[in-house]
Amino acid sequence: MKLTYYGHACFAVEAGGKTLLFDPFITPNPLAEKIDAGKIPADFILVSHGHGDHVADVVAIATRTGATVIAPYEVGCWFEAKGVKRVQSMNHGGGAEMPFGRVKLSAAVHSSSLPDGSYGGNPCGFVVESPDGSFYYSGDTALTSDMRFIGEQTKLRFAVLPVGDFFTMGIDDALRAADLVGVTRIVGVHYDTFPPIKLDHAAALKAAEADGKELLLPKIGETIEI
Ligand code: NI
Ligand code: MN
DSSP: OOOEEETTTOOEEETTEEEEEEEEEOOOOTGTSSSSSTOOOOOOOOOOOOHHHHHHHHHHHHHHHHHEEEEEHHHHHHEEEEEEEOEEETTOOOOOTTEEEEEEEEEOOOOOOTTTSOOOOEEEEEEEEEEEEEEEEEOSSOOTTTTHHHHOOOOSEEEEEOOOOSSSSHHHHHHHHHHHHHSSSSESSSSSSSSOOOHHHHHHHHHHHHHHHHOOOOOOTTTEEE
């Protein structure tokens, strides 16, 4: 499977012949200034919660590409009100068959309000199953024992987890989350964008190695085979 990192918690995965884009926050991100949000492909845009650092470019990319937005119920309804044509508003524990395979919304321990102060419901993560393999993106979350259910139910190739600390899990909790969901390969996201989430890359990589995990920190704009 191919994964492209666009900075912060935004990345795309090619799965089941479709491009799944997650949590686009590109134009306001100075670290992603080389990325042209006006050219990023997407068949589906999966949005974990309503915070600005996850929704900034959703409407523009959905409008340009005609992608279907998949989001927690209140966040999806907010995008519909903003004029997004194809929206799949779901809720936690619910799954759906999709052209790329299957998606299921998992629990996340965080908060979720939209940039205009609208109520965003509860934040989520996503378990994506596809013929190419399955993966988990936790969204912004604390470590939670609920993650164990994901590992029990789905054999995952990798997990995309926040490692920046302060607003989400830091590296130590992300390593424990990886154990709970049964992966050794982690793509780290949600770090370096803002001063409080600056990551000591060398220390994080060392902690992962000492724990028998592979921590991948792709460069912004880099595509990796995973
Ligand atoms: Ni957030
Ligand atoms: Mn965030």
